[in-house]
Amino acid sequence: MSTFHYVGDRLCVEQVPLADIAAEIGTPCYVYSRAALVTAYRSFAQALGAQPGLIAYAVKANSNLALLAILADLGAGFDIVSQGELERVLAAGGRPERIVFSGVGKTEAEMRRALTAGIRCFNVESAAELARLNAVAGALGLRAPVSLRVNPDVDARTHPYIATGLKESKFGVPLAEAIAWYREASRFPHLAFIGIDCHIGSQLTELGPFADALDRVLPEVLALRQAGLPLRHVDVGGGLGIRYRDEDPPSVTAYMALIKERLAVHGLQDIELILEPGRAIVGASGALLTRIEYIKETEERRFAITDAGMNDLIRPALYEAWQEVRAVLRRHETPCAYDVVGPVCESADVLGRGRQLAIEPADILAILDAGAYGFAMSSQYNARPRAAEVLVDGARFHVVRTRESYADLMRGERIVREALL
Numbered sequence: 001m002s003t004f005h006y007v008g009d010r011l012c013v014e015q016v017p018l019a020d021i022a023a024e025i026g027t028p029c030y031v032y033s034r035a036a037l038v039t040a041y042r043s044f045a046q047a048l049g050a051q052p053g054l055i056a057y058a059v060k061a062n063s064n065l066a067l068l069a070i071l072a073d074l075g076a077g078f079d080i081v082s083q084g085e086l087e088r089v090l091a092a093g094g095r096p097e098r099i100v101f102s103g104v105g106k107t108e109a110e111m112r113r114a115l116t117a118g119i120r121c122f123n124v125e126s127a128a129e130l131a132r133l134n135a136v137a138g139a140l141g142l143r144a145p146v147s148l149r150v151n152p153d154v155d156a157r158t159h160p161y162i163a164t165g166l167k168e169s170k171f172g173v174p175l176a177e178a179i180a181w182y183r184e185a186s187r188f189p190h191l192a193f194i195g196i197d198c199h200i201g202s203q204l205t206e207l208g209p210f211a212d213a214l215d216r217v218l219p220e221v222l223a224l225r226q227a228g229l230p231l232r233h234v235d236v237g238g239g240l241g242i243r244y245r246d247e248d249p250p251s252v253t254a255y256m257a258l259i260k261e262r263l264a265v266h267g268l269q270d271i272e273l274i275l276e277p278g279r280a281i282v283g284a285s286g287a288l289l290t291r292i293e294y295i296k297e298t299e300e301r302r303f304a305i306t307d308a309g310m311n312d313l314i315r316p317a318l319y320e321a322w323q324e325v326r327a328v329l330r331r332h333e334t335p336c337a338y339d340v341v342g343p344v345c346e347s348a349d350v351l352g353r354g355r356q357l358a359i360e361p362a363d364i365l366a367i368l369d370a371g372a373y374g375f376a377m378s379s380q381y382n383a384r385p386r387a388a389e390v391l392v393d394g395a396r397f398h399v400v401r402t403r404e405s406y407a408d409l410m411r412g413e414r415i416v417r418e419a420l421l
């Protein structure tokens with residue numbers, strides 16, 4: 001049974017009808033299923049099995065504290081890309097030794113904070129970053145654990161905005177260059193080179209690109225080990241896709257089996273394996289609830305104008321992403337095609353085009369598969385307070401982020417009138 005399912009004509013998550021949440025909390029509102037999150041995390045942990053390693057959830061996909069705490073309690077690690085994500089993980093009870101720090105633009109302050117917190121590894125993406133980390137660690141009298149993010153130059157066959165593994169991308173270091181740096185590790189007395197990593201893109205729906213990347217990187221790891229550099233781990237990044245519409249991504253089991261097989265082929269079956277899944281852990285566990293404010297018919301089209309817009313969920317506008325739209329109350333009239341659009345003053349403010357729906361004004365819609373890169377990418381554009389977030393647990397639900405108020409919108413701002421200058 002999928003996470004969001006009809007019981008009679010009412011769309012439910014776990015044992016809670018979504019209409020109850022919309023009535024009590026209001027809309028727009030993100031809803032997450034604890035059970036779905038736990039199941040998705042466990043599928044990775046179980047597939048990892050006896051292999052030493054870590055499932056480091058990519059916090060950028062959804063950084064709500066309640067979700068992070070659930071994952072921390074399950075023993076998850078975390079892949080972070082900013083000090084903000086680090087503070088969130090620590091506040092949620094995540095253990096520093098299970099945190100890896102990715103990203104191309106780490107500041108000195110971020111490095112200091114992560115070093116003193118004692119994180120597991122920095123995924124370094126340039127020569128300049130390596131030098132900076134060496135200096136920052138030296139000044140603190142510490143040795144920074146480092147993995148170089150290599151760019152294996154493979155085509156992830158995904159949307160160009162979320163493909164990161166081609167050589168023209170800003171991410172990673174060319175493999176040959178990285179190998180040279182590993183071999184000169186002694187030039188960096190305050191760094192400990194403990195691993196290697198690569199992340200080739202997101203929403204991958206085939207195993208081929210993952211295999212290509214591994215087959216480029218793993219022989220180098222073996223060579224470095226044979227040359228006496230004690231690399232302890234391989235971090236394969238994230239990127240496993242989910243089914244939004246008719247995609248057919250590999251299962252977590254098949255994905256993990258491929259990785260383990262490639263490790264074995266390259267004689268590295270004993271190495272620690274780190275994964276950084278984001279979307280595949282949290283994507284299907286969440287939906288965005290929105291209310292239809294108006295139905296508007298023009299000569300050309302029929303629009304359902306909702307109270308959620310591109311500021312709440314930007315994926316359709318930014319990537320032309322398709323996410324399923326379902327009516328929270330199923331009506332039995334004949335459906336018609338609607339463009340589901342938000343209230344934001346931009347033509348790109350579309351949540352779904354040409355959707356077959358039987359709806360009336362004031363009905364509630366659920367945009368599915370919105371757990372990843374939904375709330376996390378939301379903004380206050382058009383001075384719209386950000387949505388509430390709700391966690392469902394069995395027959396109960398809890399607000400895990402209060403809807404922003406109008407005071408929240410203006411927090412920190414000052415009016416400067418001429419007389420005061």
Ligand code: LLP
Nearest residue numbers: 058102199202203238239276277278279373
């Ligand atoms: N590790 C690194 C270094 C990453 O850059 C990313 C995602 C991940 C892990 C997690 O990837 P995942 O397992 O979630 O595919 N906003 C876009 C996706 C951007 C992904 C950015 N990096 C979207 O909504 O589709």
